[in-house]
Amino acid sequence: xxxxxxxxxxxxxxxxxxxxxxxxxxxxxxxxxxxxxxxxxxxxxxxxxxxxxxxxxxxxxxxxxxxxxxxxxxxxxxxxxxxxxxxxxxxxxxxxxxxxxxxxxxxxxxxxxxxxxxxxxxxxxxxxxxxxxxxxxxxxxxxxxxxxxxxxxxxxxxxxxxxxxxxxxxxxxxxxxxxxxxxxxxxxxxxxxxxx
Numbered sequence: 001x002x003x004x005x006x007x008x009x010x011x012x013x014x015x016x017x018x019x020x021x022x023x024x025x026x027x028x029x030x031x032x033x034x035x036x037x038x039x040x041x042x043x044x045x046x047x048x049x050x051x052x053x054x055x056x057x058x059x060x061x062x063x064x065x066x067x068x069x070x071x072x073x074x075x076x077x078x079x080x081x082x083x084x085x086x087x088x089x090x091x092x093x094x095x096x097x098x099x100x101x102x103x104x105x106x107x108x109x110x111x112x113x114x115x116x117x118x119x120x121x122x123x124x125x126x127x128x129x130x131x132x133x134x135x136x137x138x139x140x141x142x143x144x145x146x147x148x149x150x151x152x153x154x155x156x157x158x159x160x161x162x163x164x165x166x167x168x169x170x171x172x173x174x175x176x177x178x179x180x181x182x183x184x185x186x187x188x189x190x191x192x193x194x195x196x
Contacts, residue, residue, distance in 0.1 A: 001117075001123065004106075004113075007102050008102060008106055008110065010098075010102075011098060014095050014098065014099060015099055022096060023079060024076065024099075024103075028166060029079060031167055032078070032158070032165035033075070033078065035167055035168060037173035038074075038145050041144070041145075041173075041180070042070070042074045042145075045074075045141070046067065046070035046071070046074070048191075049066040049069070050066045050067050052194075053065075053066040056194035057194060058126075060112075060116050060120075060124055061194070064115070065112055065115050065116075068111060069107065069111065069134070072106070072107035073137070073138055073141050073142075076103040076104070076107050077107065077138050077142035077145065078141075078142050078146050078158075078165065079103070079165070080101070080103045080104040080107075081138075081146065081159070082142070082159030082165070083096050083097060083099075083100035083159075084100055084101065085157075085159050108130075108131065108135050108138040109127065109134055109135075113130075133190055136186070136190055137190055140183045140187050141183070143157065143183055146158045146165075147176045147180060148169075148176070149172075149176060151170075155176055155179045
């Protein structure tokens with residue numbers, strides 16, 4: 001716990017020094033996220049996560065952590081997943097990668113761990129399995145919300161192109177729907193494990 005708190009504090013300090021240096025700190029990123037299909041799909045996904053929470057058989061999964069983890073995922077996953085890809089291609093500086101990975105871990109695990117600790121007084125024994133399963137959901141969400149249509153290319157991931165993140169040339173979900181379905185199925189399959 002001390003290690004992840006230290007990571008979060010360090011990432012916050014690095015970010016606060018020059019927030020506009022990072023796309024997640026600029027207006028363009030938030031316009032990128034505000035495309036109607038992204039907002040609607042987030043609303044549907046978040047509602048689904050919150051509604052199924054008490055029926056999963058996981059006593060640590062409740063309405064509140066389902067809601068805040070959904071919001072954190074929507075707000076950070078598209079940027080974090082894109083930055084991790086760019087890190088693997090050696091196209092971003094280490095500080096971008098550090099903040100992205102910290103946001104990923106905070107959104108997918110550490111915020112949940114802190115909530116469960118505060119709620120029950122015990123650090124969750126499921127912390128490791130939660131990192132794995134929540135990271136699958138986080139990666140899937142980050143990839144899906146990076147889908148965009150580009151003239152002459154078709155459907156692609158926004159982070160593959162210069163100038164990312166910027167809104168799609170055609171933000172209608174109709175062009176993207178079939179490409180988004182595999183990500184939705186993956187999320188549904190992970191959640192279904194808890195329901196059945």
